Amino acid sequence: xxxxxxxxxxxxxxxxSVPLSMLVGAALVRVRAKSNLEAKYDTYECGEEPDGxxxxxxxxxxxxxxxxxxxxxxxxxxxxPWALTLRELGxxxxxxxxxxxxxxxxxxxYALRKGALSWQ
Amino acid sequence: xxxxxxxxxxxxxxxxxxxxxxxxxxxxxPPGEKRILGYGTIGVLLAALISxxxxxxxxxxxxxxxxxxxxALFFKRGFYVxxxxxxxxxxxxxxxxxxxxxxxxxxxxxYSVLGMSLLAGVRDLLLLAVAFELMGVPLYAMAAFSRxxxxxxxxxxxxxLTGAVSSAVTLYGMSMLFGASGSTNLAEIASAxxxxxxxxGVALTLAGMGFKLGVAPFHMWVPDTYRGSPPPxxxxxxxxxxxxxxxALTRLLLAGDGALLDSVSELLxxxxxxxxxxxxxxxxxxxxxxxxxxxxxxxxxxxxxxxLTTGTAEGIAAMLFYVAGYIFTTAGALLVLSxxxxxxxxxxxxxxAGLSQRSGFLAFAMLVFLLSLGGIPFVVGFWxxxxxxxxxxxxxxxxxxxxxxxxxxxxxxxxxxxxxxxYMTEPTVEGPISVDLGTQLAIALCLVFVVGMGLVPQxxxxxxxxxxxxxx
Numbered sequence: 001x002x003x004x005x006x007x008x009x010x011x012x013x014x015x016x017s018v019p020l021s022m023l024v025g026a027a028l029v030r031v032r033a034k035s036n037l038e039a040k041y042d043t044y045e046c047g048e049e050p051d052g053x054x055x056x057x058x059x060x061x062x063x064x065x066x067x068x069x070x071x072x073x074x075x076x077x078x079x080x081p082w083a084l085t086l087r088e089l090g091x092x093x094x095x096x097x098x099x100x101x102x103x104x105x106x107x108x109x110y111a112l113r114k115g116a117l118s119w120q
Numbered sequence: 121x122x123x124x125x126x127x128x129x130x131x132x133x134x135x136x137x138x139x140x141x142x143x144x145x146x147x148x149x150p151p152g153e154k155r156i157l158g159y160g161t162i163g164v165l166l167a168a169l170i171s172x173x174x175x176x177x178x179x180x181x182x183x184x185x186x187x188x189x190x191x192a193l194f195f196k197r198g199f200y201v202x203x204x205x206x207x208x209x210x211x212x213x214x215x216x217x218x219x220x221x222x223x224x225x226x227x228x229x230x231y232s233v234l235g236m237s238l239l240a241g242v243r244d245l246l247l248l249a250v251a252f253e254l255m256g257v258p259l260y261a262m263a264a265f266s267r268x269x270x271x272x273x274x275x276x277x278x279x280x281l282t283g284a285v286s287s288a289v290t291l292y293g294m295s296m297l298f299g300a301s302g303s304t305n306l307a308e309i310a311s312a313x314x315x316x317x318x319x320x321g322v323a324l325t326l327a328g329m330g331f332k333l334g335v336a337p338f339h340m341w342v343p344d345t346y347r348g349s350p351p352p353x354x355x356x357x358x359x360x361x362x363x364x365x366x367x368a369l370t371r372l373l374l375a376g377d378g379a380l381l382d383s384v385s386e387l388l389x390x391x392x393x394x395x396x397x398x399x400x401x402x403x404x405x406x407x408x409x410x411x412x413x414x415x416x417x418x419x420x421x422x423x424x425x426x427x428l429t430t431g432t433a434e435g436i437a438a439m440l441f442y443v444a445g446y447i448f449t450t451a452g453a454l455l456v457l458s459x460x461x462x463x464x465x466x467x468x469x470x471x472x473a474g475l476s477q478r479s480g481f482l483a484f485a486m487l488v489f490l491l492s493l494g495g496i497p498f499v500v501g502f503w504x505x506x507x508x509x510x511x512x513x514x515x516x517x518x519x520x521x522x523x524x525x526x527x528x529x530x531x532x533x534x535x536x537x538x539x540x541x542x543y544m545t546e547p548t549v550e551g552p553i554s555v556d557l558g559t560q561l562a563i564a565l566c567l568v569f570v571v572g573m574g575l576v577p578q579x580x581x582x583x584x585x586x587x588x589x590x591x592x
Contacts, residue, residue, distance in 0.1 A: 103140065
């Protein structure tokens with residue numbers, strides 16, 4: 001029983017040593033900025049010159065459109081395998097898919113009625 | 121054929137169909153008439169509750185991932201009743217505070233209850249994970265439903281963050297359970313040879329569910345969410361998800377021959393001790409009565425864990441009876457609180473000062489609930505504690521029983537502190553309190569059950585024993 005825990009201990013040691021070695025390695029080889037250089041405190045933009053502050057407002061419209069997209073994306077992902085195997089699965093699968101699509105349609109009706117798809 | 125497959129899930133199907141129909145009704149209702157959705161929700165929950173009595177919900181469903189036995193029925197009824205109580209309290213509150221968004225609130229409530237309802241009879245890790253999330257995610261949104269109220273958003277955010285972390289921990293634990301046993305069936309996991317990975321999996325799953333239960337040391341969200349969230353929502357979150365967590369733990373730990381429980385029983389007992397200490401000691405300095413009840417709720421979870429640790433039929437039956445008492449007592453106390461707190465949600469002891477002069481009914485109801493929470497004879501809390509202690513004593517946990525009973529005595533102090541404020545001080549706010557009809561009805565229901573189960577506990581104990589007999 002005791003020996004079995006050795007693997008857990010090794011796993012724990014690895015879990016700590018990997019990020020630690022990364023940090024130590026990065027600290028050894030990194031480029032050191034002069035202590036009070038103004039650019040050091042700039043927002044990091046993958047090498048681009050930062051434009052404007054980092055705290056800006058995003059319009060929630062994007063999230064809503066993304067959510068509605070996911071809804072139908074998942075539906076399509078389920079529809080393809082279903083269409084391929086429908087013959088073997090029989091009537092039950094047909095009924096099940098209609099139930100599934102109806103539930104999603106209700107969600108779509110909700111999004112439509114609440115104005116999630118109107119872009120004003 | 122499909123009807124046969126889903127027959128044990130008829131109550132859940134009622135919830136789904138009801139929720140979707142209400143969503144469609146919400147779309148065509150003019151903004152001023154959303155109140156009817158609350159009545160519809162209560163109707164759907166009542167229909168589901170009646171179906172647990174009227175229909176035969178026994179048997180396996182979804183390929184053995186769900187089994188409708190007496191234990192599942194017991195938990196289902198508990199969830200539906202607590203959701204009905206919370207909905208009754210939400211009727212007027214919702215119409216006043218978020219008149220246009222009542223539909224969404226009740227939708228979320230129904231989906232959360234659906235998740236709990238599935239948890240009641242879960243036999244498979246996958247369904248356990250999905251149902252647990254279905255229960256949790258709507259609660260995060262509901263907690264922050266008063267979105268202009270900073271405390272509500274804070275409480276909601278804390279619930280969300282701890283909930284997300286706990287889900288991650290639970291899923292990590294479940295992946296270990298699957299890795300160690302090669303099966304997602306709970307009974308097969310229990311019969312897998314014991315290994316460190318299996319023990320770690322159970323411990324991690326236990327920790328993740330501990331967050332939802334509000335077991336110390338995972339209880340930090342409880343007082344803040346109680347204090348900040350809309351009072352009718354607190355009636356829901358203080359009762360239903362916690363019982364659902366107990367249901368999930370019971371299903372997981374006592375699956376098969378209960379081998380998983382044996383592997384973590386010391387840990388569970390340690391959690392129970394710690395939870396009882398933290399809940400009762402931290403409740404002492406609270407001024408907000410909701411925070412006080414929050415910590416007292418943490419303490420009660422410790423007692424439920426003690427019942428679960430025993431793993432005997434008597435212990436589980438006592439735990440189930442305790443759960444039934446907990447539903448009505450805690451929901452009742454929080455219902456009174458939602459009536460007494462002012463518009464900003466202030467619920468300090470000062471709001472309770474001289475309550476007996478402002479509303480005799482509320483003060484009396486609160487007194488009964490507090491006595492029940494404290495375990496004073498002739499209300500349900502006394503019998504619940506007594507049965508639990510007797511069962512745990514019989515199972516060989518004498519030391520724990522003595523210790524937890526002693527710590528429980530601390531509870532009497534802070535329960536009596538509230539009672540003293542209600543009956544023996546002069547009111548700081550003048551004028552009688554007007555309580556809406558829904559809340560009054562819910563309080564009256566809780567009162568009937570707390571007193572009724574205190575005077576005639578036998579029928580309820582018999583139901584709990586039948587439910588517990590399906591295990592082991």
